[in-house]
Amino acid sequence: MKHLESREDIELLVNSFYTKVVKDETIGFFFKDIVKVDWDKHLPKMYSFWETILFGQMSYKGNPMAVHFPINRTEAMEKRHFEQWLKLWKQTIEENFTGQNASMAITKSENIANLMAYKMEMARKL
Template sequence: MKQLETRDDVEFLVNKFYEKVGADKTIGFFFNDVAKVNWDLHLPKMYGFWESLLFGSASYKGNPMRAHFPINEMQAMEKHHFEQWLKLWIKTLEEHFEGEMAEAAKTKASNIANLMAHKMKMARR
């Protein structure tokens, strides 16, 4: 196991995570069928997002909440979907990384999952 320390580590983590996501029965369809994600565009955004969140770099430009509202309109994104997303994130982290930054990545992802679930629910009312 290694520490989560660099942009290369973030890219590795994000790639491994989205391999799981794309194949997941609970949430994979959001990416593959609903949003029809272009992975060549999406993955670099996620590298920047997590690098910014974890290391304080300014490599991410965007509004992740705004990007999810149109998907939520097509197919409801519910609490259990975000719980599965978080479960896959934590599993991926624990398979490859340890230490303070890995724990921070779990905490930040948990906060994101809770906030996103709440915002998507409110948007459907």
């Protein structure tokens, strides 16, 4: 196991995670069928997002919450979806990394998943 400490490590983490996501029966359809993700664009954004979150590099520009609202209007993004996202994320971290940044990546992802689940649920009630 190695420490999560560089952009290259984030790229490994994100790539490994999304390999799981697209195969997943609970959330994979969001990426393949609903959004039809352009991976050449999406992955670099995710590298920058996590680089900003974990290392303070400020390489990410965007509003992840705003991106998810239109998806939520097409297909409800429910708490169980975010729980599965979180499960796969934690699993990927634990398979590849150890240390403080790996722990922080889990903590931050829990906060993100909980906030996103809450916001998506509230948006559906409006």
